[in-house]
Amino acid sequence: MKHSHWVHKNTSIKLTLISLWLILQLFTMKAMAMQIxxxxxxxxxxxxxxxxxxxxxxxxxxxxxxxxxxxxxxxxxxxxxxxxxxxxxxxxxxxxxxxxxxxxxxxxxxxxxxxxxxxxxxxxxxxxxxxxxxxxxxxxxxxxxxxxxxxxxxxxxxxxxxxxxxxxxxxxxxxxxxxxxxxxxxxxxxxxxxxxxFPKWAFFSADKIYSYPRTNENYDGMKLKVWPMLLKLWDLFESKKIDKILPLFEARSKELDMAYYREPGYSIKSFEHDLKNIYKAGYPLDRIDFEQMKLIVAYNEKLFTIANAADSTGTVMFYDKKDNTNTFFNMYWMKKDGKWSIIR
CATH class of the missing domain: 2.60.270 (Mutm (Fpg) Protein; Chain: A, domain 2)
Structure with a gap:
């Protein structure tokens, strides 16, 4: 009888441990977030x-x-x-x-x-x-x-x-x-x-470059400050020196590759391909007057772009006279530790 008593007792302990393990597993599965x-x-x-x-x-x-x-x-x-x-x-x-x-x-x-x-x-x-x-x-x-x-x-x-x-x-x-x-x-x-x-994108840690609400004074001051940066960028695109242009977009392109699970280098190669086709077609850079370009500062006060005021798109534009259309690229700048860079 003693032997039977101990077999029964050990079996009860095993069943209890198994039950606790199952409950723990169910609780853990319930608490775990779905991995997409x-x-x-x-x-x-x-x-x-x-x-x-x-x-x-x-x-x-x-x-x-x-x-x-x-x-x-x-x-x-x-x-x-x-x-x-x-x-x-x-x-x-x-x-x-x-x-x-x-x-x-x-x-x-x-x-x-x-x-x-x-x-x-x-x-x-x-x-x-x-x-x-x-x-x-x-x-x-x-x-x-x-x-x-x-x-x-x-x-x-x-x-x-x-x-x-x-x-x-x-x-x-x-x-x-x-x-x-x-x-x-x-x-x-x-x-x-x-x-x-993926990691936190660089712009989340960028310096604050503007303070809302917008006034004519702070808007005009900001636009005058960054306008030379756009002119310099236009000069570079007009020079057609792709080897000088691409490095400006490497950080941006790496983040886009990570964001959409692309092969490393995909975005920068795609950008290079588009530029070569534009230059091959002979489309001239469309330089728009200061008054016709619009400064847009993100609500997070950390990013800005300058775009065609007509539809708020196009930082760099190439004009196709035959079809009367623009091929354009939108770009956002950020500032970190006093240094400006194109991040989108």
């Missing part, structure tokens, strides 16, 4: 008849200040985000301006979506949104109540769902205040977390 292979984040739009500016981490990703028509598109943003907390913003004009340009069917739904693979299977999840209804008969807080509630979320089989555990990502509460660029305007914004395998 090569995640790609997008700013996704569903907008109808609504003037707006859409901003991620202080950089304008999309804007349409006329607000005419419908837009349903997506913009890749891996090169503008970082591991951890990021910010999504919707900027729109003063209420009297918006009221004249919207109607009962106007809408503005903006989402951050992550895509990738898990175990070889393609996935797509919404990880943040701002859903705004321009109904001025209701309080401001009611106009964006259709947005995802703040909190922690986990990836389920088909969609992201709220969780009380650590989860896969989190979203901050929707907040509202005035537009830093134009204090008569408005913005709503919230934070969201991203899980990405």
């Amino acid at each position: 292979e090569e995640p790609e984040y997008f700013l996704q739009l569903d907008v109808h008849e609504f003037p707006r500016m859409l901003v991620v981490n202080g950089v304008v990703i999309e804007k349409d200040q006329s607000g005419k028509g419908t837009s349903a598109t997506a913009f890749p943003i891996n090169h503008w985000i970082k591991n951890g907390e990021n910010t999504l913003e919707l900027h729109y004009g003063p209420e009297n301006f918006i009221k004249k340009r919207t109607h009962q069917n106007s809408r503005c739904n903006v989402s951050i979506v992550v895509k990738g693979k898990v175990g070889g299977k393609k996935i797509s999840y919404k990880v943040a949104d701002l859903s705004y209804v321009p109904n001025y008969d209701i309080p401001l807080s009611e106009r964006f109540k259709g947005s995802m509630p703040a909190g922690r979320y986990t990836y389920s089989e088909k969609e992201s769902k709220p969780t009380t555990d650590k989860g896969d990502f989190s979203i901050g509460a929707v907040q509202a205040d005035s537009d830093k660029y134009d204090q008569r305007g408005n913005r709503i914004y919230r934070t969201f977390t991203a899980d990405v395998p």
